[in-house]
Amino acid sequence: MDGTGLPETRSTCPYCGVGCGVLLRPDGQGGLDVRGDPEHPANYGRLCSKGSALAETVGLEQRLLTPMVDGKPAAWDDTLQLVADRFSQTIADHGPDSVAFYVSGQLLTEDYYVANKLMKGFIGSANIDTNSRLCMASSVAGHKRAFGTDTVPGTYEDLEEADLIVLVGSNLAWCHPVLYQRILAARKARGTKLVVIDPRRTASCDGADMHLALQPGSDVALFNRLLVTLYEGGALDAAYLAHTNGFDDALNAAFADSTAPCGLTEDEITAFCNLWMGTEKVVTIYSQGVNQSTSGSDKVNAILNCHLATGRIGTPGCGPLSVTGQPNAMGGREVGGLANMLACHLDLENADHRTAVRDFWQAPQMPHAAGLKAVDMFKAVGDGRIKALWIIHTNPAVSMPEAGAVRDAIAGCPFTVVSDITAQTDTARLADVLLPASAWAEKDGTVTNSDRTISRQRSVLSAPGEARPDWDILSEVGRRMGFARAFDYTSPGEIFREYAALSGIAGQFGRDFDISGFADISDSDYIQLAPVRWPVTPDRTGGRFFADGAYYHGDGKARLLPVTWRPPASETGPRFPYRLNTGRLRDQWHTMTRTALSQRLSAHLPEPFLDIHPEDAAAEGIDASDLVEVTSRTGTCILRARLSDTVQRGQVFAPMHWTGETAPSARIDTLVAAMTDPVSGQPESKASVVAVRPYKAAWYGFAVSRGDLAPQAEYAAYWAKARTHAGFRTELAGVEIPQDWEAEARRLFAAPEATCVALIDSARGSARIVLHEDGVLVGALFVAASPVAVMRDYLATLPGQAAPDAVTGQMPKDVPNPGPVLCSCFGVGINTIVTAIETQGLMSVEAIGAALGAGTNCGSCRPEIAELLRNLHAREAAE
C-alpha cells in the first residue's frame, strides 16, 4: 500500500531484457503511477528513462479497439472464425507449410507457448519464427555449440562481483541502462574496470577505462588474439579444460588468425589481452554488435572459447553474459519460439524429444525438420509459398532487413493477420485482418529476463474496447481450427502449469530448462509468484551453471570451436563507399509505437539522423544540419546529417526507430541487405554498404502544431514528426515548391478558417506562417531555402497558447532558452546545464544533479552530462 491508500501492484517493465520490477498504482481513470520495485532483484528500485515514462504510454488515443476485416470493424466471433477457416482451408489446399506465424520476444511466455503448440503440434509445421531471429539467434547458436544447451551461465550479481567487465557490441548505457547503472555503482564501490569494444564511441564509453574502436565485424580476430595470449601467458585452466573438447583446434585457428585485421593498434590489443588475462573475475557482456553479423555465431564462440579455456564461467563474477534485448526474448527461447527449436530446450530434430512432446500434447502430427527462419520466411511470403501469415506483436515491415521487399511481400500475401495494440503501424496497415490485443498493463503472464529470472507481468488496467490477451486470441483460433481440447485454456496460470509440467519431461531427458517445481502451482500461487531464477525443481532453484564442468552435449563436455575471422558480407567499393551501422537511441523503443506517445521521451532526439565523420562529410560536401540521401542496393533514405567523430571514417550510423508513421523517408531497414549468418540465420543489421550525398532540397521547413499532422508525400519528400508537450514538431523538406505557402499551411494544420499572420519572401524562398484559432496558436510553419534557423524548442512550446510573436521564429530576449532536453525525467535542457556549469563552476555530474536535479532520477542521461562536462572543460583548458 502507498500513502494514497490505493494498492500498488508488482509487475515488470515491458521494454528491455533487464526485466526491471515495477510498482503500478492505477489512478482509477485509466492512468497509472509507476515506480521501480525496490525488491526486484534486477533493479532494486531503479528504472531508466523509458521505464520511468511508462505512465505516459498507456493512453488510448492510438489503440486498436475492435477487430477489423478489410479495414472495417467486425465482430470477434466472425473474425476468429474467418481466421480459423482461412488457415484451415489454406492448409487443406496447400499443406501445413503454406502457412506461417511470425511472433515476438515481447510476447509473454504463456502467449508464446500457445502459438508454438498450435503451429508445431497441431498445424504440423515448424513455420513459426520470431523477431528474436533478428536479435538473439547467434547467441542461441553459439551457446548450443559450446554448451550443448542455450543457457546463460551467470547472474546479474556477477556484475557486482567482477573486477573487469567487457562490453562487446553493446551500448549498455542506452539499451540496458539499469545494468549499466549497476556496473557504475560497482565501479565506485570496488574499482571494477570497464572496457568497451565497439566501432563507434557510444555513451557506454563514458567512464570506461578502455574503448577499442575495432573495425566492424572483426570481433573474432580480436578474441582469437586473446585466446593466443591466454595460451602464451600460461593463463589456461588445465583442470577446467578437462571438461571440454576442441581446445587444440580452437587454438590452431586462433594462431592462424593472428594477422587478421581488426583495426586496432598492437598496443591496444596487448593492453586489452593483458588486462583480461591478468584479471581473475571477468564478465564479458555482449549483444547486437556481436549477434547481428554474418559471423555472429562465430563471434559468440570466440568469446566463449576464452571463458572456457580459463574456467572463468559459472563462478561469482565470472562468465560470458549475452544480454537479451526484449523483455521475454529469453522466455521465447525457453518455450521454443524459434523455427528450429521445440519447447523447453528440446530439439525439434531429435526424434525422442519430438515423440515425448507429441505424446504430452497429444498432438496429431509434428514436423520433423526446422521451419523457415525469419528472412527465408518473408522470402517465401514474397514468392507465394506462404499463403496465410499471422504476425503477432512485431512490426516486420519496418524492422526486417530489406524492409521495402518485406513490406511488398506482406502486402501481396493472400491472407495476412496482424495482432497489435494499434492499427497505426507500417505492418498493421497491410493486414487483411487486424486483431486488437490487450497491452502490457492489461494482461497477465510471465517473462524471463537476461539472467533467467522469471517474473510476473500483472494486469492493473482493464482492456479497452474489445481488446483481448494474445494467448486468448490464439487459443480461440486453435479451438476453431478443430483442436478444442488442446486449446481449452481459460487463464494464463493454466498454461503456465502445463508448460512447467512439460519442462519436467525435458528434465528427464537431462535438459537444464526444468521448472517442473511449478507443475502443480495453484492459481493463487501463480497470482502471487515472486521473481525466481530457473531451474525450479524439487532439488534445485536458480544458481549459476557450469562451474562444475557439467555440460549438455552427449559426452557431458563443453566444446571450444575453431573460428576464423571473416569480413562482413557486403564489401564497400566506389559505388557504396560507407559501412552503415544501425542501432538504438536512449529514449525510443524499436518502431516507437509506444515510446513516441511520450513527449518526454520524444524530446531527447526528435529527428532521424545519420552520424558521419566530419572529414567524410567535408569530402561529400555535407554541412552540419544538411539533409543527406543515403542509398544502398535496396533502397534510399533521407536523413539529417550529424557531423560527429563518434563514428570512424568510412562508417556511418543511423538509428533504427523511424517508420512510415513518423518519418517515411527514414525507414532504415530499407537500406539493410538481408545477408544472414550461415549457422544462426540472423541478419547482418549493422554492416550494410551505402552511398551518402547531400540531398538537394528546394525548401526546408519546420512546423509546430497542436494537432497531429501527416504531410503530403507529393511535396514533402522528407518529414519527421515528434510529440511535444504542446502537440507536435515536424521537420520538412521537398523539391517541389508549393504555389501558395499559406494554403499549404492551412491544409497541413487542417485549419482552413484560422487567422493567419504570414511573412512571405518569395525571392529568398522563405515563408513564416502562424495560424491562430480562438486566440491560440494551432500551427506555425517556417520555410527557408536552406535548413531553417529558428528556435525549435521554444516554438514547440507555443501551440495552444496565444503567440503573437511566434512569426519571428525567435524567443523573446528576456526568456531563458533551455535548449534541447538532455534529462528527460526532469526536462532539463542542455543550455540550462551549460549555464549552470559556467556560472556555478560545477565540476561533476553529481554537482549538476544537486543543482538542477538533472540525472538524479533514472540516471540514463548521466553519460551525456559527463560528455558535456568533459567538452566544456576541454574547451576551457584550450582557451
Ligand SMILES: Nc1nc2c(c(=O)[nH]1)N[C@H]1C(S)=C(S)[C@@H](COP(=O)(O)OP(=O)(O)OC[C@H]3O[C@@H](n4cnc5c(=O)[nH]c(N)nc54)[C@H](O)[C@@H]3O)O[C@H]1N2
Ligand atoms: N533504448 C532502447 N533500449 C533497448 C531497445 C530499444 O529499442 N531502445 N531494444 C532492446 C533490444 S530488442 C535489443 S536487441 C537491445 C540491443 O542492445 P545493443 O546491442 O546494446 O544495441 P545496438 O544499438 O543495437 O547495438 C550495440 C552496438 O553494436 C555496435 N556494433 C556495430 N557493429 C559492431 C561490430 O562489428 N562489433 C562490435 N563489437 N560492435 C559493433 C554498434 O555501434 C552499437 O553501439 O536493446 C534493448 N534495449
Ligand SMILES: Nc1nc2c(c(=O)[nH]1)N[C@H]1C(S)=C(S)[C@@H](COP(=O)(O)OP(=O)(O)OC[C@H]3O[C@@H](n4cnc5c(=O)[nH]c(N)nc54)[C@H](O)[C@@H]3O)O[C@H]1N2
Ligand atoms: N537495422 C536494424 N534493424 C533491426 C535491428 C537493428 O539493430 N538494426 N534490431 C532488430 C531487433 S534486435 C529487434 S528485437 C527487432 C524489433 O523490431 P519489432 O519487433 O518489429 O519492433 P517493435 O516496435 O518492438 O514491434 C512490436 C509491435 O508489437 C505491438 N504491441 C505492443 N504491445 C503488444 C501486445 O501486447 N500484443 C500485441 N499483439 N502487439 C503488441 C507494438 O505496437 C508494435 O507494433 O528489430 C530488429 N531490426
Ligand code: SF4
Ligand atoms: S532498464 Fe529500463 S527499459 Fe529496461 S527493463 Fe529496466 S526500466 Fe525497463
Ligand SMILES: [Mo]
Ligand atoms: Mo532485439
